Amino acid sequence: MNIIEINNLTFRYDKKFIYDDFSLNIKRGTWVTIAGPNGAGKTTLVKIIAGLVKTYSDVKVFGNKINRKNISEIRREIGFVFDNPDNFFACETVEDELAFSLENMAVYPSTINKKIKEISHLLKIENILKENPYNLSGGEKQKVALGCALMLEPTILVLDEALMMVDINERDKLYKILKEYNLKKRVTIISFTHNLEEAIYSDRLVVLNQGKIVVDGSFPVVFDEERVMRKIGLEVPFSVELSQKLRLYNLVDKIYLIPERLVDEIWK
Amino acid sequence: MEIIFRNVSFSYNDSEPNNKKALDNISVFLEGNLIHGVIGPIGSGKSTMLELMNGITKPTTGEVVIGNYELTKKFDFNKFRYDVGLVYQFPEKQFFCSTVGEEIAFSSKVFEPKNKNIKNKVKKALRMVGLDDTYIKRSPFSLNAGEKRRVAIASVLISNPKLIIMDEPTIGLDNNSKRKLMKLIKNLKNRYMKTIVIVTHDVDMLYEIVDDVVVLNEGKIIKQGSKTEVFSNIKLLEENKAPIPNVVKICDIIKNKTGIDFGYVDNLNSLVRKIANNFNNNTVGVIQDE
Numbered sequence: 167m168n169i170i171e172i173n174n175l176t177f178r179y180d181k182k183f184i185y186d187d188f189s190l191n192i193k194r195g196t197w198v199t200i201a202g203p204n205g206a207g208k209t210t211l212v213k214i215i216a217g218l219v220k221t222y223s224d225v226k227v228f229g230n231k232i233n234r235k236n237i238s239e240i241r242r243e244i245g246f247v248f249d250n251p252d253n254f255f256a257c258e259t260v261e262d263e264l265a266f267s268l269e270n271m272a273v274y275p276s277t278i279n280k281k282i283k284e285i286s287h288l289l290k291i292e293n294i295l296k297e298n299p300y301n302l303s304g305g306e307k308q309k310v311a312l313g314c315a316l317m318l319e320p321t322i323l324v325l326d327e328a329l330m331m332v333d334i335n336e337r338d339k340l341y342k343i344l345k346e347y348n349l350k351k352r353v354t355i356i357s358f359t360h361n362l363e364e365a366i367y368s369d370r371l372v373v374l375n376q377g378k379i380v381v382d383g384s385f386p387v388v389f390d391e392e393r394v395m396r397k398i399g400l401e402v403p404f405s406v407e408l409s410q411k412l413r414l415y416n417l418v419d420k421i422y423l424i425p426e427r428l429v430d431e432i433w434k
Numbered sequence: 435m436e437i438i439f440r441n442v443s444f445s446y447n448d449s450e451p452n453n454k455k456a457l458d459n460i461s462v463f464l465e466g467n468l469i470h471g472v473i474g475p476i477g478s479g480k481s482t483m484l485e486l487m488n489g490i491t492k493p494t495t496g497e498v499v500i501g502n503y504e505l506t507k508k509f510d511f512n513k514f515r516y517d518v519g520l521v522y523q524f525p526e527k528q529f530f531c532s533t534v535g536e537e538i539a540f541s542s543k544v545f546e547p548k549n550k551n552i553k554n555k556v557k558k559a560l561r562m563v564g565l566d567d568t569y570i571k572r573s574p575f576s577l578n579a580g581e582k583r584r585v586a587i588a589s590v591l592i593s594n595p596k597l598i599i600m601d602e603p604t605i606g607l608d609n610n611s612k613r614k615l616m617k618l619i620k621n622l623k624n625r626y627m628k629t630i631v632i633v634t635h636d637v638d639m640l641y642e643i644v645d646d647v648v649v650l651n652e653g654k655i656i657k658q659g660s661k662t663e664v665f666s667n668i669k670l671l672e673e674n675k676a677p678i679p680n681v682v683k684i685c686d687i688i689k690n691k692t693g694i695d696f697g698y699v700d701n702l703n704s705l706v707r708k709i710a711n712n713f714n715n716n717t718v719g720v721i722q723d724e
Contacts, residue, residue: 203608204579301446305476333635334677399610404680411706
């Protein structure tokens with residue numbers, strides 16, 4: 167079942183068309199990575215899904231066209247994590263920040279506390295619960311912002327460059343946590359990024375350029391289109407680039423994402 | 435412009451007991467006219483170090499000296515602002531003028547209202563970041579992310595700082611914009627003799643352009659030295675959860691699995707050539723440097 171259906175979307179800022187006859191369907195419970203260079207239309211698409219910008223095109227979330235009556239209900243089911251968490255924090259401690267939205271929904275304090283324990287353990291942020299979110303590093307702030315979204319147990323989790331301040335080692339761990347969360351809770355994850363390494367964890371990679379889908383597929387086959395991705399300015403994962411270059415020397419015959427496997431294949 | 439930290443400690447909430455120090459008694463000397471990288475895991479104290487360098491915050495204990503400025507003593511802050519430029523994360527989010535020209539000229543107009551040469555200074559700053567005069571009349575909000583970042587850097591360069599501090603300069607940029615920015619940073623050092631300090635997680639970018647590296651963990655300096663010296667010590671980087679460049683990582687895997695030591699490899703293309711040469715493969719020439 168499609169949880170998001172976008173059919174023949176047309177959208178423009180002033181006279182510039184961002185999308186012209188654009189269609190995209192996303193199945194429930196899947197993790198879809200939407201990548202594209204700066205200016206590809208990623209943020210516009212986030213705003214359309216969030217109902218933050220108005221469109222007369224056929225955009226359906228949970229099977230319903232977004233309108234003034236159902237927008238609050240739809241938003242309650244979607245957790246958004248944006249790129250700059252500084253724009254979002256409102257409380258003096260991480261703990262309060264995590265509790266904030268549930269408190270506003272009049273959830274019992276005991277339930278909130280239980281949820282805080284669960285989420286802070288999941289994201290390994292128990293040690294910073296008493297800290298002021300503004301005193302945290304960029305990566306920690308983004309983890310807290312992700313935690314706030316997960317507190318609401320969203321049906322859809324939308325990540326807009328949400329982990330780019332997190333360092334590479336930590337990011338990899340978070341991807342694994344999110345994958346487990348995605349499979350266990352059947353949460354649909356839609357992640358907007360230009361970090362293509364995420365494709366390893368997601369079920370589908372959609373690459374946008376100038377409002378059009380230029381690549382759509384799943385790992386690892388999708389990286390056969392590596393040239394297209396590089397041409398539009400995306401940085402393909404290091405191992406993919408290395409595999410492709412070694413293919414020219416007939417040292418490997420396919421793309422490897424795990425460096426150890428790539429080395430084994432070269433020296434087999 | 436040299437940077438000296440002498441026994442510097444910094445705590446965000448100094449009054450609280452058991453308060454964890456963001457920086458814990460660090461001493462470091464960063465040489466002038468080089469590109470320095472500061473790396474470390476989340477919460478290691480990178481951004482705090484950067485804020486101390488820029489005089490935004492003062493150390494809890496210890497001394498910070500930037501060129502001739504002793505930041506823990508009384509100094510001419512306005513003059514310091516001219517000599518030290520800071521490029522924040524997402525600097526373009528601070529834009530508020532309606533044209534690129536006004537945006538870049540803003541600080542000069544505030545600090546030197548009688549200067550009649552501001553227009554030329556704007557043009558020069560734009561040229562330094564590789565943008566031409568046609569950008570002056572454009573709205574900064576109409577530019578793509580890479581151009582916005584360059585305009586933000588130009589607005590720092592207009593005061594001709596000797597030291598430029600950059601916090602995650604490539605964050606949010608696609609590969610094309612990132613490559614252009616890396617070229618610009620190298621140019622600022624080689625052509626305009628600037629000292630540059632980059633705090634980043636993007637260690638692959640850093641590996642290609644940096645001269646010296648400082649590794650931080652839990653507020654302490656774990657290692658400082660040339661990039662070959664620092665990045666050849668993979669065990670230390672791993673132990674301290676510091677990011678490792680992909681080229682270095684894969685060379686280490688090759689060494690562990692096959693015993694072949696390629697030595698210092700500066701980028702992916704050079705690694706591909708070394709691997710191919712190892713198999714006496716003569717297809718050399720197919721790979722072109724970017």
